[in-house]
Amino acid sequence: MLRLKINGTERVVDAVLDDSTPLLWVLRDELGLVGTKFGCGGGFCGACTVHLNGEPARSCQVRAVDAAGMAITTIEGLASTGGELHPLQQAWLDHDVPQCGYCQAGQLMSAAALLKKKPTPSDADIDSAMSGNLCRCGTYQRMRAAIHTAARNLRGRRS
Ligand code: FES
Ligand code: FES
Numbered sequence: 001m002l003r004l005k006i007n008g009t010e011r012v013v014d015a016v017l018d019d020s021t022p023l024l025w026v027l028r029d030e031l032g033l034v035g036t037k038f039g040c041g042g043g044f045c046g047a048c049t050v051h052l053n054g055e056p057a058r059s060c061q062v063r064a065v066d067a068a069g070m071a072i073t074t075i076e077g078l079a080s081t082g083g084e085l086h087p088l089q090q091a092w093l094d095h096d097v098p099q100c101g102y103c104q105a106g107q108l109m110s111a112a113a114l115l116k117k118k119p120t121p122s123d124a125d126i127d128s129a130m131s132g133n134l135c136r137c138g139t140y141q142r143m144r145a146a147i148h149t150a151a152r153n154l155r156g157r158r159s
Contacts, residue, residue, distance in 0.1 A: 001013065001014055002017060002026070002064060002065065002068055003068060004026070004031075004064070004067060004068055004072060005069075005070070005071055005072060006027075006031070006033070006072045006073075006074060006077070007072070007073055007074060007076055007077025008071075008077065008081075011031055013026055013030050013031065013064070015030050017064060017065070019063065019065050020063060021063065021064050021065075022059065022060050022061065022062065022063065022064065023050070023059040023060075023062045023063065023064045023066075023067045023072070024036060024038060024048045024059035024060045024062075025064070026064040027050070027059060027074060033074050033076055035074060035075035035076050035105045036048055036049075036050055036059055036074050036075060036105055036106075037102055037103070037105055037106060038060065039060075039102070039103070039106075039134075040060075041060050042060070042061075043058045043060060043061040044134070045103070045106075045133070045134045046058065046103070046106045046107070046110060046132045046133030046134060047102065047103050047105070047106045047133075047134075048060045048106060049105075049106035049107075049109040049110050049133065050072060050073060050074050050075075050109060051071075051072070051073040051109060051112070051113060052067060052070045052071070052072060053070050053071050054071070054073075054113065054116065055113060056109055056110050056113040073109075074109075075105035075108060075109060078108060078109070078112060086108075086112065086150075087150040087153045087154050087157075088108055088111050088112055088115070088146065088147070088150040089108065090150070090153070091146035091147070091149040091150040091153065092104070092108065092143075092146050094146070094149065095142045095143075095145050095146040095149065096142065097139050097142040097143055097146050098137075098139065099135075099137035099138075099139055100136075100137050102136075103133060103134060103135045103136070103137075103139075104139075106133050107130065107133045107135065107139075107143055110129060110130055110132070110133050111126075111129070111130065111143070111146075111147050111150070113129070114126065114129035114130070114147070115147070115150065115151055115154060119151060119154060119155055119158075120151060120155070121147065121148075121151060123144060126143075126144050126147050126148075127144070130143065130144075130147075
């Protein structure tokens with residue numbers, strides 16, 4: 001049995017897990033949190049990005065047993081508990097960012113981690129923070145614009 005704190009709630013995984021089972025498998029297959037995507041499975045594409053204690057992490061490369069005791073945030077936990085979209089999610093809609101959409105949960109999680117650290121990111125900051133998240137549809141320019149919009153909106157909320 002494994003206890004994981006996910007999106008502020010303790011979740012118990014009863015399945016018998018191998019110690020090497022990736023967190024991504026547990027999120028998707030055991031807990032039904034399928035917003036986090038399986039892309040390459042090798043740590044190269046970023047589709048599986050979640051936050052561990054606020055830091056972006058590739059959930060295909062993290063053993064589930066190692067995530068126990070950490071605060072895990074998935075795309076399902078990015079919006080407020082009241083259901084209000086995260087400013088990034090709203091900006092994604094406003095800029096029509098997604099194409100096929102497959103990479104986008106991971107992109108949003110990386111972008112959210114960036115804005116926590118850098119409320120006013122430069123283009124270079126964005127490119128650097130997002131460089132590990134691949135998009136085969138080439139939505140990079142729209143994502144960059146949406147991140148700037150979300151950053152402005154977040155700053156407006158705080159002022
Ligand atoms: S599925 Fe984890 S980095 Fe690609
Ligand atoms: S929107 Fe299709 S892979 Fe990124």
